[in-house]
Structure formats: C-alpha cells, structure tokens
Amino acid sequence: MRLFAAGALCLLALPLASTPAARADSADSVPATTSTVAQIVAQMQSHTLTRNEELKRYESLRHYAVHYRGFPASVDAKMDVEVDYDAASGKSFHIVSQSGSRFLCDKVLKRAVDSENEAQKDQSATELTPANYRFALEGRDTVDGRPAYILNVQPITPSKFLYKGKVWVDARDFAVVKIEATPAKNPSFWISQTLIHFTTARMGGFWLPEQNRSETHVRIGGTAVLTIDYGEYKELTPQIASR
Numbered sequence: 001m002r003l004f005a006a007g008a009l010c011l012l013a014l015p016l017a018s019t020p021a022a023r024a025d026s027a028d029s030v031p032a033t034t035s036t037v038a039q040i041v042a043q044m045q046s047h048t049l050t051r052n053e054e055l056k057r058y059e060s061l062r063h064y065a066v067h068y069r070g071f072p073a074s075v076d077a078k079m080d081v082e083v084d085y086d087a088a089s090g091k092s093f094h095i096v097s098q099s100g101s102r103f104l105c106d107k108v109l110k111r112a113v114d115s116e117n118e119a120q121k122d123q124s125a126t127e128l129t130p131a132n133y134r135f136a137l138e139g140r141d142t143v144d145g146r147p148a149y150i151l152n153v154q155p156i157t158p159s160k161f162l163y164k165g166k167v168w169v170d171a172r173d174f175a176v177v178k179i180e181a182t183p184a185k186n187p188s189f190w191i192s193q194t195l196i197h198f199t200t201a202r203m204g205g206f207w208l209p210e211q212n213r214s215e216t217h218v219r220i221g222g223t224a225v226l227t228i229d230y231g232e233y234k235e236l237t238p239q240i241a242s243r
Contacts, residue, residue: 051207060230064228080097082095136151160184170207176200209230
C-alpha cells in the first residue's frame with residue numbers, strides 16, 4: 001500500500017493543469033478542409049485565451065475516489081471537494097466529506113488536490129502548447145457524434161505535470177475533448193505503468209473537465225484506479241460571488 005501511495009500522488013492532476021477549455025461554438029458544422037497541426041495548435045491556444053477572458057467564476061462539487069486491489073489488501077476511499085474558481089486568483093479547494101481508508105484519503109486524495117493546487121501556480125509550464133510539447137497530427141475521429149482531430153503529443157521535458165500520448169481536439173471549437181496518455185515522468189520505481197483517461201464536456205457554453213481516470217499498476221502489489229468526477233458547474237457573476 002505505501003509503495004503505491006508514494007508513487008501515484010502526482011498523477012491525478014496531470015491533465016487538469018494543462019488542458020485548454022474553450023468557449024463552445026453554437027454550430028456543430030466542421031470546416032471542409034483539414035487543418036495542419038500548426039493551425040490546430042494555434043486555434044487551441046486562441047480558444048483558451050477566449051475562454052479565460054469569458055469564464056470569470058464558477059463553483060463545482062467534485063467526487064474523488066480511489067480503489068486499490070492487490071497485496072496486502074483491497075481498500076477504497078472517497079472524498080467530496082468543493083471547488084471555487086476565480087479568474088483573478090485561481091482555484092480554491094474545500095474538503096466537504098471523506099470516507100473509507102484514512103491512509104488513502106491522506107496520502108492519495110488529499111495530495112491529489114494539493115498537486116493540482118501546485119500546478120496552477122505556474123500554468124505556463126503545464127499548458128498544452130509548443131513550449132511544452134511536440135505535436136503530430138495522426139488523423140480524425142468522432143467523439144460523442146462530433147468530428148475531432150487526433151494529435152500525438154510528446155513532452156519536451158520530463159515534468160511530473162506533463163504527459164505523452166494522444167489528444168482529441170474538437171474540429172469546430174478546437175477544445176480538447178479527450179486525452180489518453182501516460183505520465184512524462186514515472187514518479188516511482190514501484191510504478192510499472194499508469195494509464196490516464198480524461199474527458200471534457202460542453203457545459204454552460206464552455207468545454208470543462210468531466211472525468212479524470214488514472215489506472216496505476218504497481219510492480220509489487222496490485223492495481224489502483226483513481227477517479228475524479230467533476231460534477232455540475234455553477235457559473236457565478238462577480239456580484240453574486242461578492243454577496
């Protein structure tokens with residue numbers, strides 16, 4: 001158990017700090033011509049800037065869970081966390097409830113929250129941009145009925161907050177809609193492999209995180225599945241928030 005906890009702490013916040021969310025376009029049509037990888041990445045950055053300008057504040061109730069199966073025991077833990085986002089100050093986190101293994105709550109779930117808090121302090125080092133990644137266009141796909149581009153992304157530096165794998169980009173809005181990846185840097189010798197699956201959804205006119213799932217295989221032990229369900233978002237105006 002301690003081997004798993006020591007190695008998996010960095011994994012949960014990985015896509016959260018580096019995934020652009022964009023303003024959702026009202027139309028679902030797709031340009032007839034296929035964009036180049038440089039054009040796709042440029043559009044991703046443009047929409048991220050637009051999103052940051054328009055999305056000023058929101059609240060959400062997240063549901064964190066970790067399920068460990070293997071030696072020496074099978075244990076679970078859950079935690080609900082209130083998240084308050086303000087464009088000027090970033091995210092703040094408040095733990096509402098927790099249950100299950102106290103060890104997993106303290107050593108995995110709480111540190112997952114701390115990890116995201118750490119990553120947001122230097123967003124330029126974790127963003128999905130040419131400064132941090134090399135991009136290659138692999139093809140096209142359909143995600144939830146919407147056409148998307150598939151990009152292969154490789155980190156330029158082995159940071160614990162970066163990843164390598166595939167990114168699906170909505171062909172109309174140029175928002176990241178899905179990520180399937182592994183960490184750029186293995187956090188521990190005891191971790192043999194970690195698979196990350198991350199999705200977003202259009203909510204309230206914006207593409208926002210929907211679910212983050214990390215499956216970690218321990219060399220001596222078992223398998224741990226860590227999940228964040230982001231719940232519903234409540235967008236607030238500055239006037240409502242101040243009151």
